[in-house]
Amino acid sequence: MKGLESLERFRIDITDHVATLTITAPPVNSQDRKFREEIIKIFDVLGAEIDVRAIVLTGDGKIFSAGADLSERPALLQEPGGYSRHNRLVRAAFDCVMECPKPVIAAVNGAAIGAGCVLALVSDILVIAEEAYMSMTEVDYGLAGGVRHVLRSFSPSDARLMIYTAKRMSGAELYRMNVASVCVPRERVVAEAQAIGKTIAEKVPLAIVAAKRSFGLTEELPLRDGYRYEQSQTAALAETEDTKEALTAFREKRKPVFKGR
Template sequence: MEFKTLLVEIKDRIALVTLNRPPVNAQNAEMRADITACFDELSDREDVACIVLTGSGKVFSAGADIRERPNLGATPGAYGRHNRLVRESYYAVVECSKPVIAAVNGPAMGAGFGLVMGSDIWVASEDAYVSMPEINVGLAGGVTFLQRVFSQSRARRMFYTGMKVDAKELYRLGLIEACLPADELLPYAMEIARDMASKSPIALRLAKEAARMTMVMPPRDAYRYEQGNTVALSKTEDAKEAQRAFLEKRAPVYTGR
């Protein structure tokens, strides 16, 4: 997989995706198209069980490339196309069939924080922080997702002021799995990824689907949905192998069937 703004490495059923648009991984139309194409492909690849998403350099992503903004209003339809690209790059991460771990190696601002919020699991380096600074350039976006993650008061304070929340505070709030020195971040994220990659591929896919879908379902429907997944999984070869391996005290060998 080759992209102009991303680096992708696949090894041992783990895809490492690195945002790579120096100096601060600002997201332009090209990067957003690359993100969408990349996650769509990884979603379908049988040799990928899970994904680690990080940034090159010392910034995860500074968000939208503001240099694209001034000319959008000059051409009819340009804003619509721009907004569609933004939405689709975010939802390519959210809707990916594989779990995504965000290894936040530095500031994640605006749309950069959006990619983190679209991921399943978050870990961060000690020098990382998140923010929605759109208000500082006369814009306003992102409160939809802020209010799903933070309390009403904190979400709105961040939205109205562009306030930064550092990794230590995110860890204190229980929003990230770990706050680590920079050199320990990627190894920790890859350790989580290896644990995921050792599971049944079909069970992991349905687990990701259930985690996403049940967030938008009433509790009763969500519970029934999960039970349906369990019934379907119980009929797979992987489930039978997992149960045999448990009884025989050995590691299971999965086939994805």
């Protein structure tokens, strides 16, 4: 794909308007500076690509992502302003997933640790393998981070249990906690996520973009203000070609053809 010709930490495949983005950073799919620079670029490009309507994010092999590459940390202390630049890049690497206009389905195929756990949690929908687990191990290494992201998906008690103890939460536990929407054997996790992506891709593209925007903007708004914003989105969509095509196809009892406008 144009703009993504020379990736070192990822592989991209696009089928039926669904982009499958696979982390390929052996041996444990850790997140270093190159990883973060590439993921920001990838989500900027895929977010603007009209042929992509949903994105599946997974890891190569049996690990989703083991988190931050801690070998980079000592150098940050020697570099004036190093930690500030590093933290800004880390935030951007998560924000690009949350802010991408296309829904992101995390297919958690294995361990998702620390920053790997957060990367899964900032996705829109979480599909997890039975063999997988998520954990926040910052307290084991004298670090801090991820609390706010964990609180978005876990109950207050479970969030604190996870952060304070670095407990491994299994796929089955995460499904029981309603953190994950689907829990299946590892060999099915990507296919399940892709099936969800394909279903999303069949909907009115601009309506999906509007829905994701609404989730992002209304999360902390009062109910009345949030719903008023959503109504403004519906009014704007009514003037688009794809919404008119969806209504016409419904009346004519045929499958709609969307153009993304």
